Amino acid sequence: KQNDTVILFDAAYEGYISDPSLPRSIYEIEGARDCALELRSFSKRAGFTGVRCAFMVVPKTVMGMADGKRTPLNTLWARRHTTKFNGASYIVQRGAAAAYSPAGLAQANEQIAFYMENARLLREGLGGAGFTMFGGLHAPYIWLRTRDNASSWEFFDQLLTKAQVVGTPGAGFGPGGEGYFRLSAFNSRANIEEAIGRIKRVFA
Structure with missing residues (x-):
């Protein structure tokens, strides 16, 4: 104002x-x-x-x-x-x-709780792999700091070729996102658990 x-x-x-x-x-x-x-x-x-x-x-x-x-x-x-x-x-x-509607809000809140549990699992699993993370508490996204000063696109290539997991390079959000990588909790529980396992096997 x-x-x-x-x-x-x-x-x-x-x-x-x-x-x-x-x-x-x-x-x-x-x-x-x-x-x-x-x-x-x-x-x-x-x-x-x-x-x-x-x-x-x-x-x-x-x-x-x-x-x-x-x-x-x-x-x-x-x-x-x-x-x-x-x-x-x-x-x-x-x-x-x-x-x-009351029923719609209840169903939406149940779905949100499901995705936020996915986010919790991502935070827990990736933390166990030694990543520095942000987010995942009031939004369904986890931000990782890339390893060994890799650019966000270099980390994208590493994650894709070594773990067959896809996420979003931070550089796509502007200069401030460089050096970071975003993963989404919008997925099934089975896919989230599989992705965590693959990342841990490669990077832990």
Whole structure:
């Protein structure tokens, strides 16, 4: 707000936050309603990847510029949305509504707990192989520091050729990701356990 800047906050993983002291929405932070827009996807919480459904919160107190004048972004967003977008298909809307029903929330939370247990197993197994790790506590991703100063793409090649395990080189996320490697907990328990075993056999 002090810098007259609008924050676009992606809360796609809010359902994975287990610590009640951590905010799940940017609007839990004082002043955010004057300078932030929040997006929430159904992809991570409800498995909607590929179905493409999300929603966005645009407070009427967030201001932008139009024709040289300050105006509420909510007004601009509503105009754009009602003139250039036909909306999600009916079946997708019904699925999205079901995801927030009591039964849908219970099923989604059960699925999230499953993936977070996968993340715990990854942390435990890779820690046993001597890797330095980050993450996997409030998101389903584990970040490893590569070995022997290898670049993230060099480590990708090592992991693929020696263990037949695929992950994401940190360099793909920008310069700050170089030297790191991301593994995902989004998989079956059997595949997670198999991947851990392969990595430990090669690198432990």
